[in-house]
Amino acid sequence: MGWIFLVLGAFILILKNWPQSWEGLLFLLGIFFIYLALSGQDAGYYFPGCILIVNSAALLLWDFKVISAPLWRLWPLLFGSMGLGLAIVWSQSRAKFWMLLPSGLLLLLCGAGFAFESFWAYQHWLRRLFDFWPALAVVGGAMLLISLRSRSN
Numbered sequence: 001m002g003w004i005f006l007v008l009g010a011f012i013l014i015l016k017n018w019p020q021s022w023e024g025l026l027f028l029l030g031i032f033f034i035y036l037a038l039s040g041q042d043a044g045y046y047f048p049g050c051i052l053i054v055n056s057a058a059l060l061l062w063d064f065k066v067i068s069a070p071l072w073r074l075w076p077l078l079f080g081s082m083g084l085g086l087a088i089v090w091s092q093s094r095a096k097f098w099m100l101l102p103s104g105l106l107l108l109l110c111g112a113g114f115a116f117e118s119f120w121a122y123q124h125w126l127r128r129l130f131d132f133w134p135a136l137a138v139v140g141g142a143m144l145l146i147s148l149r150s151r152s153n
Contacts (some may be wrong), residue, residue: 003035023063026056043092050085051078076113083107097141 010028030052037045058077061067067074083106090099094133116122 007031023056023059026052027060030056037092043089046088046092047082047085050088051081054081056083073114075119076110079106079113080110083110 007028010024010031013024026029030049033045033052037043037049055077058067058074059149062069062071062074086103086106087100090103111123113122128139
């Protein structure tokens, strides 16, 4: 019953503010995906639901002047919503712990994106971070070998 009131109220708000709130439709679509995931359809529905809800809510808040930052400063939310969505899917599907690595990386990229004032400084930081990819490849390969060895024993 609560879902009916939630969707009906959101629908009326969208109709009332239709010219400037196409973001509301994306928000409702995100709620629909979360509803599908909660109803037991598939835990994978949390991922697009989380992306749509977080990003469209930020755009709605910006539309209604709750967020006063320039719109281009909200781009790290794309990484953050994907990381959050992956973390929620991981928690609901009871997968292995290493599945949280992409989620953590995306949330780190989101936090770094909000920490830097300019996109160019962010790109410079990313270049320095990716200079360490060979070390990450060595660590990842060692982890795979250790896991394969423990399975064979």
